[in-house]
Amino acid sequence: MxxxxxxxxxxxxxxxxxxxxxxxxxxxxxxxxxxxxxxxxxxxxxxxxxxxxxxxxxxxxxxxxxxxxxxxxxxxxxxxxxxxxxxxxxxxxxxxxxxxxxxxxxxxxxxxxxxxxxxxxxxxxxxxxxxxxxxxxxxxxxxxxxxxxxxxxxxxxxxxxxxxxxxxxxxxxxxxxxxxGTGAQPAVPDGAFEPVFCTWYVRHLEITAAEVERLAALAVPLGFGALIVDDGWQTEETTRSYATTGDWQPAQGPFPDFADHVARVRALGLAYLLWVALPFAGDRSAAGMRFADRRLAHLEELETSVLDPADPEVREHLIERLAALVEEYGADGLKIDFIDTFARHATDRQAVAEGLRALLTGLDERLRPQRPELLIEHRQPYVGPGLWPYATMVRATDCPHNAVENRARTADLRLTAGPLAVHADPLTWHPDERPVEIAVLLQSVLFATAQVSVDLGTQDAGQLAVLRFWLAVMREHVGLLQRGAFRPHRPESGYPLLESRQGAGLAFGRYAPVPITVTGAFELLLVANADPDPLVRLAFDRSPGPLCLLVRDCAGATVADTTVTVAGQELAVTVPRGGLLTLAPADRLGQG
Structure with a gap:
């Protein structure tokens, strides 16, 4: 040949x-x-x-x-x-x-x-x-x-x-x-699928214990189940520098009694997670000086070094410091940031990968036995199956104010995340944003766990109503939306339609004026309409018979509540942008 x-x-x-x-x-x-x-x-x-x-x-x-x-x-x-x-x-x-x-x-x-x-x-x-x-x-x-x-x-x-x-x-x-396969992947706790309030976009590094507790108290009645305290808890500096990272000790000025602070937030009913930049040891940190000769790179513009996880002493230091955040201060988990930085600066990627696995294995073996419900967040691009045993959720990379990008990233993650919960990048919006636009942001990540980062104390009644309604929908239907068989459509067009099925439940997210094909029997059908075109067209592969039809607007107010009989196999329903259509067989009235 x-x-x-x-x-x-x-x-x-x-x-x-x-x-x-x-x-x-x-x-x-x-x-x-x-x-x-x-x-x-x-x-x-x-x-x-x-x-x-x-x-x-x-x-x-x-x-x-x-x-x-x-x-x-x-x-x-x-x-x-x-x-x-x-x-x-x-x-x-x-x-x-x-x-x-x-x-x-x-x-x-x-x-x-x-x-x-x-x-x-x-x-x-x-x-x-x-x-x-x-x-x-x-x-x-x-x-x-x-x-x-x-x-x-x-x-x-x-x-x-x-x-x-x-x-x-x-x-x-x-x-x-x-x-x-998942190998020895531990069970992912239900808490990994709870909506999250994150401090990053709302406060960046300007956070204190009092401010975190204020936001936490506002988050609970809206339906949040977890709180991520992002960058800022470990430093009194407020610039975008990483010069003080690496020691992972609470900053005494803004967080004077860290264990009591964590306990107060947890008493509200929120899981408490702390941000850590795993590879970084800042120029003004003790870790940066200690490991100056055991680093992969120095990032002058960020004022930090990238540590080498292949070094046993580096791994021991990181395991001890990160474990202390859970063991000494009572945190429920960690948002582990920048893992991909190890790869970007490695001269020997195989050695770095093996060192990283040893690091994450050591941390998991230290914490998981005492805290089976431990929550660990990773994010794009470090989301591969080799990391599944060391995480409970994976998040879309930063895309603030970008509903389309958040939708595409969470959809892509749903395809390859295996058993892990998929989280959106925290949703944020201008203080004067219209409620319907906030609803569209939430609808865009309907098939992921929502994270939000806005000042909840400055939201008006309409904005809060939208947030409360859509978080309630996500929590009520978490199995269908986040754990169902997920089928995204037309990736080359930005996913104008997303679909998920679990048992007899079926859900769609509609982000363009496209028809929806409904296959198989169902006991519950949800359609979230994020497109300005309100005419939602459904084509069934069989006659669905009489249906209970409920249409709610972006804040959950009822627009239509009736019973319809579908003539043939097509149905067109007017659903306002940001609204939700719910259909169920009429013989199940009052059962779901």
Whole structure:
């Protein structure tokens, strides 16, 4: 067989490369494996229907060695490229800079999309700890789409799963996530799905114990279940510097008796979480001076060093300080920030990944036995399955005032978060924002756990009514909205429609004037309308019979409450922007 005409998008290593081409049995799919720095390569393809393939490749002879798998398909009918880090959905050229996923950042998965949310090819790599380099893009010369994945193989072979079944892309991604499995993942507590009030956008670093307690008291009657005290609790400085990070001691001026303060907030009924910037040791901190020779980098503009988690003393220091926040002061959990910074500044990403795993394992083994309900927040881009055992929730990265971005990021996270709760970036708005616009912000993250960061004491009655209503909806239907089978639609268009199903419950978020297709029987159907077009059009795959219909506006006031009989299989209902439509079979009146 003559060599395939590969375009060289995977760069040459300059070492001995042993190449083998594989017959997949799938029309149009070409695949080859390369062992770099090895005398030969062994590879095999397994798959029952020849469209669900598991490729395993490993070097022959001495290990470790790097192994690469490359494959390509005709780029026919492609509409976009889904990747887990919520970037543009466009089709990049094959010569684009590759991405790297390891424990500290990224997820080794992706999907080439076709019309109608079909997956032309979804892939995932089995390596969850060490760096995986991923190239993907359209080949100008041939009109094909090419992928390549590469990582170092020590013992287990490089394992790659391909799905070319043409199903809905969310289904194929869900099966990849199940393939990764959760291992020893502890149960995620219900508290991880409670709405959160966060101090960051409302106060930034200008916080005190009294101010936190004021906001906490206002948050409880609105339906919040947890409080995150963000950056500022550990310093008396109010600039955007990280010069005092790393010691993780409460600032005595603004927080004079920290344990009593935490106890007072918890007595209100809120779980209490503290922000920590895990990699940072500031220039004016004791940790910064102590570990000056054990850092990955110095960030002059931020006045801090990035510590090296591969160093045992660094790990011991961080475990002791972070554990004390729970053991000595009574915090319910931690918002662990900037984990991806380890990866960005590592010269040896594998050593850093292994050190990070040892650090997080040590902290978990220290705290989890005494606090099974411990809450730990991670955020994009450190959301991969290798981190699942060390977190309870993952959050969209910072996107203040941006409903569309928050919706896209939380939707992407729902696809790959496994058992973890997915949290929105804290919602914030101008003090004069109209109630309906606040409702749209909340609707945009309806299928995630809401976080909010505004001064609750300055909100007017209309603003508070919207917040109270939508938090109540999220809490009442938490299973359906956050734990159901999630199906987002049209990622290349910014997810104009989101859907979730749990048992006989069905929920939709409508963010554009699009029709909604309802499949299967249901006992409860929710539609949140965030679009200015009020005419919500439903197409059923069977006659739903008489329905109880309830329409509420953005603050929960009843607009319509009636029984309708659907003539045929279509129904159009006027639902105001920011409002909620609830449908249920008429014979269930009063039961749900």
């Amino acid at each position: 003559s060599p395939l005409n590969w375009d060289g998008s995977a760069p040459s290593s300059g070492l001995t490369e042993s190449v083998r081409e594989l017959d997949t049995g799938v029309p149009g799919l070409r695949l080859r494996v390369t062992a770099i720095g090895a005398a030969g390569v062994e590879a095999r393809v397994r798959g029952g229907d020849q469209r669900l393939l598991l490729v395993e490749a490993e070097p022959l002879g001495e290990r470790p060695a790097r192994v690469r798998v490359e494959w390509r398909l005709p780029c026919a009918g492609a509409t976009g490229l889904w990747r887990p880090h919520t970037d543009s959905r466009w089709l990049p050229p094959s010569w684009s800079k590759p991405r790297v996923a390891d424990l500290a950042a990224g997820v080794p998965i992706g999907s080439l999309l076709g019309a109608g949310d079909t997956a032309l090819c979804t892939f995932a790599v089995g390596e969850l700890l060490r760096p995986v380099t991923i190239g993907e893009g359209a080949v100008e010369e041939t009109g094909e789409f090419v992928w390549w994945v590469e990582h170092q193989v020590d013992r287990e072979p490089l394992s790659l799963r391909l799905d070319l079944t043409g199903r809905h892309f969310a289904e194929t991604i869900a099966e990849m996530v199940a393939w990764w």
